[in-house]
Amino acid sequence: MRRKRRLKKSVRMTFGLLSALLILVSTIWVMDIGEAKTNENMEKVMAKETAEQKPAKDQNDDVKKKVEEGSKDTPEQEGKAEESVPVDGQSQSTVDQPEVEETTEGDQAQEEQTPQDEQPTVYLTFDDGPNENTEAILNVLEQYDAKATFFMLEPNMRRFQDSVKEMAEEGHSVGMHGVTHDAAKFYQSSQSVVGEMKKGQATLESITGIHSNLIRVPYGSVPNMTPAYRAAVDQAGFHMWDWNIDSEDWRLLSKEFVPNVMEQINAFPYGDSPKIILLHEKDVTLEYLEELLIDLTEKGYDMKAITQQMDPVTF
Numbered sequence: 001m002r003r004k005r006r007l008k009k010s011v012r013m014t015f016g017l018l019s020a021l022l023i024l025v026s027t028i029w030v031m032d033i034g035e036a037k038t039n040e041n042m043e044k045v046m047a048k049e050t051a052e053q054k055p056a057k058d059q060n061d062d063v064k065k066k067v068e069e070g071s072k073d074t075p076e077q078e079g080k081a082e083e084s085v086p087v088d089g090q091s092q093s094t095v096d097q098p099e100v101e102e103t104t105e106g107d108q109a110q111e112e113q114t115p116q117d118e119q120p121t122v123y124l125t126f127d128d129g130p131n132e133n134t135e136a137i138l139n140v141l142e143q144y145d146a147k148a149t150f151f152m153l154e155p156n157m158r159r160f161q162d163s164v165k166e167m168a169e170e171g172h173s174v175g176m177h178g179v180t181h182d183a184a185k186f187y188q189s190s191q192s193v194v195g196e197m198k199k200g201q202a203t204l205e206s207i208t209g210i211h212s213n214l215i216r217v218p219y220g221s222v223p224n225m226t227p228a229y230r231a232a233v234d235q236a237g238f239h240m241w242d243w244n245i246d247s248e249d250w251r252l253l254s255k256e257f258v259p260n261v262m263e264q265i266n267a268f269p270y271g272d273s274p275k276i277i278l279l280h281e282k283d284v285t286l287e288y289l290e291e292l293l294i295d296l297t298e299k300g301y302d303m304k305a306i307t308q309q310m311d312p313v314t315f
Contacts, residue, residue: 119302122265122275124148125243127177127216129281130160130167136286138166144293146303151177151216151241154200161207168208173305175214175241176200186217187224190232193217197238213239213308222315241306242314243278244270247292250280255288262295276306276313 126137129152141148150167152174157164167174178186179196186196197215205211215238217225225233225240233240245264249257261277268275279285296303 120300121302121304122245122277122296123306124277124279124303125216125241125306126150126279126281126285128153128156128181130156130163131281133281133283133286134160134163135166137281137289138163138170138172140286140289140293141172141303142170143290144297144303146293146296147172147305148303149173149175149214149241149306151175151214152200152204153177153181154179154196154203157200157203157207164204164207168210171305173212173214173307174204174208174210175212175216175306176204177216178218181218183219183224187229190229193225193229194232194236194238197233198236213237214241214306215239216241220315239308239312240314241276241312243276244268244273244313245275245277247277247279247285249282249285253284255284255291257284258288258292258295261292262299265299265301274310274313 124141124146126148129150134150150172152164154176164174176197177200179199180186186192201212215233217240220242221230221240222242230240245261245268247257247261252260265275279289293303
């Protein structure tokens with residue numbers, strides 16, 4: 001009985017071991033199949049992704065191929081490609097760029113040489129000074145950046161030397177108007193005309209250091225300056241100036257001289273001749289000088305001084 005029990009027990013144990021072994025083998029087989037399927041699925045997924053990515057790669061290859069083919073252009077085109085300017089690390093293509101009209105050096109020179117409209121100019125001239133009004137006249141001129149020419153009498157230059165120096169320092173032109181301002185004495189002979197001007201010239205040079213040849217004879221050159229007198233002043237090296245716009249401040253004695261000047265400027269009949277305005281260093285001239293300068297400025301006139309290089313205006 002004991003032996004039968006042992007046999008049955010051995011059989012059961014053997015059967016149990018076989019069953020366990022069978023279960024283990026089955027489990028391993030199932031796992032192998034699952035892993036194989038998993039690997040197969042992964043291969044399919046990878047193949048799909050590869051298939052999707054391939055056209056993009058092929059497209060890039062096509063683009064690259066076109067670029068390489070495009071670079072094999074004519075030598076002229078290759079030269080243009082080499083001249084392209086790098087922008088942000090990339091080469092800027094010259095293909096399909098809008099053409100820009102280039103400005104040649106000749107065109108630039110022509111533009112630079114195009115003349116601008118010149119500002120119209122008038123020349124203010126003052127006779128008979130200097131005197132007590134000269135300092136104030138200079139101040140008004142300075143306010144409007146106006147330059148003038150002063151034809152002065154020799155005794156007045158000696159009396160108002162500071163005013164004469166100030167004229168020269170501020171860039172005004174200085175000249176002579178004689179000594180006596182007496183027609184009977186001044187026009188007595190050619191020697192008297194030249195003599196008075198030389199005396200004034202020497203005094204002016206001693207005060208300012210300027211050797212001026214600018215003169216204006218008393219009362220103007222007509223009718224007293226005869227051909228012999230004119231020849232004498234020319235031979236002495238003087239440049240005689242008259243005027244072509246008379247303010248008549250010596251006669252009007254009021255602000256009427258201002259519109260009188262402007263009317264003559266507007267109706268100026270002498271073409272391109274310089275506009276030479278006759279003024280005097282009178283009280284009325286000083287009083288309304290600023291009004292005249294305002295009118296001239298509004299009309300766009302530049303107020304300059306006569307130079308010794310200009311051709312004189314005479315009657």
